[in-house]
Amino acid sequence: MKRSKKKQFHEFMSGKGLKSTRQRDVVLDCFLASDRHMSTEELYMKVRAKNPTIGYATVYRTLKLFAESGIAREIHFGDGQTRYEHVAEGEHHDHLVCTRCGSVQEFENETIERLQQEIADQFGFQVETHKLELYGICAKCRQ
Amino acid sequence: MKRSKKKQFHEFMSGKGLKSTRQRDVVLDCFLASDRHMSTEELYMKVRAKNPTIGYATVYRTLKLFAESGIAREIHFGDGQTRYEHVAEGEHHDHLVCTRCGSVQEFENETIERLQQEIADQFGFQVETHKLELYGICAKCRQ
DNA sequence: TTATAGTATGACAATCAATTTCAATTGAGT
DNA sequence: ACTCAATTGAAATTGATTGTCATACTATAA
Known part of the structure; x- marks a missing residue:
């Protein structure tokens, strides 16, 4: 690759x-x-x-x-x-960003992708890219 | 308010x-x-x-x-x-950002919020805030 | 109201990431 | 090897944001 x-x-x-x-x-x-x-x-x-x-x-x-x-x-x-x-061809991934240690965990969720598309359609909006980030405290930092 | x-x-x-x-x-x-x-x-x-x-x-x-x-x-x-x-107390909204005219449309979707929570839980991640933005062409610019 | 102590202000300097400039160098096709 | 546009590193520049500092102001006490 x-x-x-x-x-x-x-x-x-x-x-x-x-x-x-x-x-x-x-x-x-x-x-x-x-x-x-x-x-x-x-x-x-x-x-x-x-x-x-x-x-x-x-x-x-x-x-x-x-x-x-x-x-x-x-x-x-x-x-x-x-x-x-x-960038992996066609693949989209989103982020869990730890506000304490700065680490970034990735995730993918097809359902969210689909819902995004539906919402955009409702507004007549043509999506090119998207960004989804969750900010908070990661598992390691919570211990 | x-x-x-x-x-x-x-x-x-x-x-x-x-x-x-x-x-x-x-x-x-x-x-x-x-x-x-x-x-x-x-x-x-x-x-x-x-x-x-x-x-x-x-x-x-x-x-x-x-x-x-x-x-x-x-x-x-x-x-x-x-x-x-x-910031409206407790309310979260996300954005459709037009990359052509720069306009910003807001939206809310409870299902997405819930899915985000589920994903975070899977990683033992405690969400504090999140950001969801869809970038693309708005209805007006598409005409 | 006046004194007092600490906060806030505006002008300007400083910083930080990012971009541009420019003269000198290099890559690719001929 | 030759030509010419693309590329480079160093330094200057930009644009957003923050820091500095002397002066001005606010809030509370007296």
Whole structure:
């Protein structure tokens, strides 16, 4: 699956007449090798470890390309930092965000998805994406 | 209901030993007289119209107090601007955000709320708040 | 009402994430 | 290898938000 994401990204790039570079490959590798949720800064640190000459701006720019190409998605948890998560084709997942330790648990629920669709239909609204986040205290922190 | 929000805010303030001032009253009036979703800048403009000497920082600070007091809630739609919405006691509503015209439609759905609770329980997660937003094209923009 | 102590204010500086600028470099097709 | 547009890193810039600080104000006590 990592193979296919690389491919997806490279196809997107060449389709747009954009170039494949050393730096972008490093950023891509770090991203694919990472946890699902990654702040730009976290990724920048990993990239630095591999190649200290790569600049912050490049990481920002490359992450935007990931989002455009569809292999990543921007997420905002309201703490002022943009994060990126991997996008698995067609799959949607939502988040349980612990407000104490910051951990993020994912979940999926088909019934909710369907209800969302119904609601949107009622309003004549055409859904493109959605965001569902539950904030609270995770099991570990509650002990 | 506006009466009670004013009261709620003033009780919060005096309970914390904070003071009621001309400026805060203006900001509060503008907020209560406004649409449900308001960026800080929009509110600042309205405040300015009433009293041009009130500064940006005061509006920011006052909105934070609104959130603390429970009469308002911060919302983030991912466009880099913090917005505030009115909080009606106990009520939760979710959003249909049009990515074309920026309009926001609210909705409520009890079944979804219940499912969220069930999911959280499965993970031993204690929900404090949640956020559900559907992004797409609104009926008006689709025509 | 006046004094008093602590809070609030506005102007401006500072911060933080994110973006842009720009001169120098590099990638890909010819 | 050559050309040209795309890319890069460093630094400057933006835009939102927060902090600083001297002055002004509020609320309570006296």
